[in-house]
Amino acid sequence: MDDEWVSDEEVVRKLQAAATPTPPSQVADVGQDLLRERLSEQERELTRLSTTARIVEQNLTLNEKQVAILDSRISALTDEKIKNQDIKTLLRLGSSIDVLDLGGADCPTCHQPLANVEAGHVGPVLDVDATISLLSSQLRTFEEMRRQAQEAAVESRASYRAIQRAVDTCRTEIKALQADLVVPGDFPSSGDIAKRVAAEVRLSEFNRIQEAVQDLLAEMQELADSIFEVRSELADLPNVTPREDDRRRDMLQRVVREQLTDFGFSSYGATLVSIDQETLRPEREGLNLDTDASASDVVRTKIAYLNGIREVANSLDTQHPGFLMLDEPRQHELDEDHFRATLRRLARCSEVGDQVIATSAASVPALAAMLGSAQANVIDLGSQRLIRPIGHEDAMDY
Numbered sequence: 483m484d485d486e487w488v489s490d491e492e493v494v495r496k497l498q499a500a501a502t503p504t505p506p507s508q509v510a511d512v513g514q515d516l517l518r519e520r521l522s523e524q525e526r527e528l529t530r531l532s533t534t535a536r537i538v539e540q541n542l543t544l545n546e547k548q549v550a551i552l553d554s555r556i557s558a559l560t561d562e563k564i565k566n567q568d569i570k571t572l573l574r575l576g577s578s579i580d581v582l583d584l585g586g587a588d589c590p591t592c593h594q595p596l597a598n599v600e601a602g603h604v605g606p607v608l609d610v611d612a613t614i615s616l617l618s619s620q621l622r623t624f625e626e627m628r629r630q631a632q633e634a635a636v637e638s639r640a641s642y643r644a645i646q647r648a649v650d651t652c653r654t655e656i657k658a659l660q661a662d663l664v665v666p667g668d669f670p671s672s673g674d675i676a677k678r679v680a681a682e683v684r685l686s687e688f689n690r691i692q693e694a695v696q697d698l699l700a701e702m703q704e705l706a707d708s709i710f711e712v713r714s715e716l717a718d719l720p721n722v723t724p725r726e727d728d729r730r731r732d733m734l735q736r737v738v739r740e741q742l743t744d745f746g747f748s749s750y751g752a753t754l755v756s757i758d759q760e761t762l763r764p765e766r767e768g769l770n771l772d773t774d775a776s777a778s779d780v781v782r783t784k785i786a787y788l789n790g791i792r793e794v795a796n797s798l799d800t801q802h803p804g805f806l807m808l809d810e811p812r813q814h815e816l817d818e819d820h821f822r823a824t825l826r827r828l829a830r831c832s833e834v835g836d837q838v839i840a841t842s843a844a845s846v847p848a849l850a851a852m853l854g855s856a857q858a859n860v861i862d863l864g865s866q867r868l869i870r871p872i873g874h875e876d877a878m879d880y
Contacts, residue, residue: 494688521656528652535645542642545635552628556621563617570610571774615767647687651680731757734794738764741786741827746820749775755783763787778816785811785824789838796834804836811840822852829856 608616735757742752750766758765764787765771771783788806795802808828812821828838842849846862853860 494685494692521660524652524656528649528656531645531649531652535642535649538638538642538645542635542638545631545638548631549628549635552624552631556624556628559617559621559624563614563621566610566614566617567774570614573610618767651684655680730794730798731759731762733797734762734790737790737793738783738786741790742782744820744823744827745782745786746817746823747775747779747782747786749779781811781813781816782820782824785828789828792831792836792838796836804831804834806831806836806838808838808840810842812842812844818852825849825852825858826854826856829853829858832857 738757739752739755742755747755754766755764755771756766757763764783766774771780775783785808788808792802792804792806796804806828811824811828816824825840828840831838844852846860849860
């Protein structure tokens with residue numbers, strides 16, 4: 483194994499020359515001195531390969547241990563984050579926060595004074611939101627560290643296997659040379675035969691590797707062509723400046739927060755709800771809106787988001803059709819005051835020529851009272867279903 487890099491063509495040429503079938507030399511033709519020299523050279527090569535294999539094996543073991551440690555740490559952080567999210571949910575639902583006051587003078591479990599405990603002042607303690615944000619940041623860091631450690635382990639494992647194959651080949655040649663030193667002079671040289679067989683094996687492996695590389699290069703070329711086509715299509719798109727995109731996102735975020743406030747969003751402050759820059763969907767840092775907000779607030783968020791898109795689209799004169807359909811906005815026990823605010827906000831669509839259709843189980847008089855002077859049409863569908871098969875009557879329709 484040389485310390486300098488050589489081209490694959492040169493490697494193939496050398497292996498082909500070494501693997502070319504030729505009549506093996508006799509031991510007497512090679513000579514005892516040359517055999518001992520070649521044996522010493524192979525023994526030195528074996529020593530070098532064995533040392534390198536031990537170093538690579540140590541690196542592989544360390545990388546695998548690091549991956550296992552990081553897996554354990556990531557699992558612990560994930561569990562801790564879930565627990566804090568559960569605590570956040572309990573606090574939102576009205577649980578006491580006294581148990582989280584680590585700076586208190588009494589034990590939260592037995593309520594005994596902690597004045598004589600040699601712990602000193604606890605100092606400032608992160609609240610639940612800050613703890614969740616910190617845990618999320620730590621998870622991202624450890625996951626990136628694990629990815630790098632996993633890549634290093636894969637590389638070390640491949641290197642170790644290659645070195646082991648070289649060690650096996652070297653040992654085979656050493657055994658053949660040692661046999662040549664003790665056989666009669668008219669015997670064919672086992673060292674030459676072993677060297678030729680080893681070259682044949684390496685040439686076969688190298689050819690397979692070249693074929694695999696060519697297949698990968700073909701796949702990469704297809705991927706490069708696809709990337710080029712996508713970039714060409716992206717270059718043909720209208721040039722919308724990021725500043726304009728940010729302005730539209732800010733408009734949507736402002737409208738959504740305004741509606742959430744009017745609709746009675748109470749899981750946390752409406753100003754904490756933002757519009758994600760990538761997905762353009764409502765979110766809150768470190769929390770899942772669908773699970774960490776109450777069921778009624780999830781409905782409020784969906785109404786505010788969908789209607790906010792309609793309002794912003796209308797003000798910007800975009801391709802939005804100006805049509806929105808909502809099925810029972812009052813589900814999950816939305817109280818009357820907030821339902822009234824929701825209906826009146828939706829009814830403002832008539833001012834700009836849009837149309838919003840919302841179904842409700844409330845009575846016509848109740849809906850009329852909540853709408854007040856808003857421009858809206860209330861249609862009583864009676865007790866029948868809105869969509870029914872033609873010519874079929876169902877007892878559930880009456």
